[in-house]
Amino acid sequence: MGIDHETLVGFAKSWGLFYLIAMAIGVLIYTFWPRNRKRFDRAKNSILDKDDKPWR
């Protein structure tokens, strides 16, 4: 079976659209999931620590 232009465009316009939107929704869910809030707050503040040694 040869893949012609129409097939590719058809695929891009259907599944291409869906998977990009699905990924975008996935990212938004991860970002705004309430339980992640604490994790993110910790992450953004912990880089400001003054200690400059690896943790053991």
Add this chain to the structure above:
Amino acid sequence: MIAQLTRNERHNALIILGVVGLAGAALGLAGRNDLLGYHGLLIVLFSAMVALPVIRALDAPEPTLDREDEYYDDPIRVGVILTMIWAVFGMFVGVWVAALLAWPELTFTDQAWASFGRLRPAHTTGVIFGFGGNALIATSFHVLQRTSRARLAGQVTPWFVLIGYNLFCLLAVTGYFLGITQSKEYAEPEWYADLWLVIVWVTYFVLYLRTLARRKEPHIYVANWYFLAFIVVVAILHIVNGLAVPISWGSAKSYTIYSGVQDAMTQWWYGHNAVAFFLTAGFLGMLYYYLPKRAERPIFSYRLSIISFWGITFMYMWAGSHHLHYTALPHWVQTLGMTFSVMLLVPSWASAGNALLTLNGAWHKVRDDATLRFMMIAAVFYGITTFEGSFLAIRAVNSLSHYTDWTIGHVHAGALGWVAMITFGSIYTFVPSLWGRERMYSNTLVEVHFWCALIGTLIYVFAMWNSGIIQGLMWRTYNDSGTLTYSFLESLVAMHPYYIARTLGGLLFFIGAVVGTYNIYMTIRGTTAPRAAAGDVPVGRPLAPGE
């Protein structure tokens, strides 16, 4: 530095250098009747030069301290020095090519290496890969360790990545002077240099992942996501666009496996994503770490930084075809590239806004601290350039701007205003602590650098905006009889004052980089400049003669 390695690791380093040197010798022998021979010799000499300090320290005592107690900063220190050396080289060549455009006689007659066509890629490679690449490797090692609270996962591999990468840059730049090129913009190096970069880059990727795996922080800080995207995507781009068949093992020349419009599309898919992931993602990694660090304020919104990260990675991949408007590329592919380029404005401005809002409440620091100001201006230029990029990608706008100096103005707004500014800001942030100094040698010199860089960028970008738009308009002005009003030569004459201004702007930026290099050098030497504000010190009784 070598004393930090165990005897076993020193031996491993020597074995690696030996293998690389042998490969170079084989390449040189196979290509002895070709330009390739010079590069074979270069690889052998390079390996020998790197091996020399290792051999001399081979029997030095083993490291006594527990290395896991400290971050591995030696490769970062060398990386910073290499960054500044490449900056001075790349920007010097940049000023030279700018001057050549204004005064074409400023070359060595009959010297092929000094022609514009060879100097220009030496400039672009010198600044993008030499300066930018070394800065990315050095800062990524620094940020990775600090945000993971773990030492790099390897003692020899960080050196392999850094030094191997510089061998690639050296092969690239010397190749252009010799006349070796694949003729693909920003992917000029030939097949053997490309293969070498694949090895180096995969090592870099594995090192990054292994260090992340050792992290003590539960969450991977967002700056690492950007650095990782940079490493992964550059590997993909480089491998796919670099697929080529050499005409023989003994020849530097190769032919790409793509042809015609497919070649053009692959090249600009590569080219634009090089801008996206080499010149943007990694530098955003710097922005998300060093800007909050320097301002001593957490990033305004961590959630926004995640959304902009995924926005950038999803959308940039599709934008490359906007480089091929009005070409043989199918119209719908052009439209696709244009659409994604316009959408990209959203995550780009989210990052720029996030950075500026982080500074909200710390503007007094921005006023007083040139280092922070470097990063603030970088965020502003990031916003300007991404807006301009989305705008220029629109097909109708592109019909005016394409092939004109507007494109060069756009690139330099990004390269000087965003990439170089965030790099200098980051370097000034961590250089003092990296060498155990309290502060930079001279804050006045940081100010001098800042103003040289800012004024130079503004002159450069305004000159090219003017020149590009005039050029574009002259090329499309028709007279009553339906023919072009201006000849190409007339448009060239109209460019001349702008080319002189551009050279001046570039020269200022270059001077700033030289001042910065001197300042870093003096900081490393451990001296501090005498304070300028001596007027505040009480004046003692003047000494009488003979006292």
